[in-house]
Amino acid sequence: VLLLALTPAHGFAIDSLPDNSQVCLAKNIYFEAGNQPEAGKVAVAHVVLNRVAHERFPNAICDVVYQTKEYKTSWKTGEQIPRRGMCQFSWYCDGKSDVPLDSVTYDLSYKLAGKIIAGEWADITEGSMWYHATRVYPYWAGTLNETVVINEHVFYK
Known part of the structure; x- marks a missing residue:
């Protein structure tokens, strides 16, 4: 069960981001977790935002x-x-092609990306910055500390 955050988790405001930030995050959700329940999608998105907020990684979603x-x-x-x-x-x-083929799944990913960027979803990864599929x-x-397993991914910080 996911809970809505009462305050933005990362302080990003959609109108302060480049127009393609939501598209970039949506594509990552789609290709990394498009076949997973909402929790898996939210978790994958938060890894991107956690990296944006960390000095070791680039400071833009795309x-x-x-x-x-x-x-x-x-x-x-x-x-x-x-x-x-x-x-x-x-x-x-x-x-492979980076063009989403399933328009329904991509549309859901796009809408979810906007909500996550706006801070409407809490970070359920406990600040994780890495993950991998459970099958590998x-x-x-x-070398990292495992934080949580969500759907088909293991998360670390």
Whole structure:
């Protein structure tokens, strides 16, 4: 059960953010947790906001969502594209299209992103800045403190 926060959790006001912040957060929700109940979506979104608020990460939602360690040149187009496996969020550099295909799920993700940015949902991750799917155990998981398991993700700080 999720509870609405009475005060904004991060102090972000939608009108003070670049127009695409909600889109960036919605795409991350969609691709990382689109198949999960609302709690999973909220948790994934809060990891992005927790990173935005931390000095170690970029201070803008889109910059956090699209953060990558390395780019390569596409042999097809000549464009710079993220190198597979080098992104903070795997969907961005998995080689697949980044265009949401399920309009209903994306619409829900977009609306939820707006509410989360506005501070209408409390952070249920206890300040987590990392997570992974329960079906895997990445090398870095043992170096962090597990905070909570929500749906199909394990969260850490």
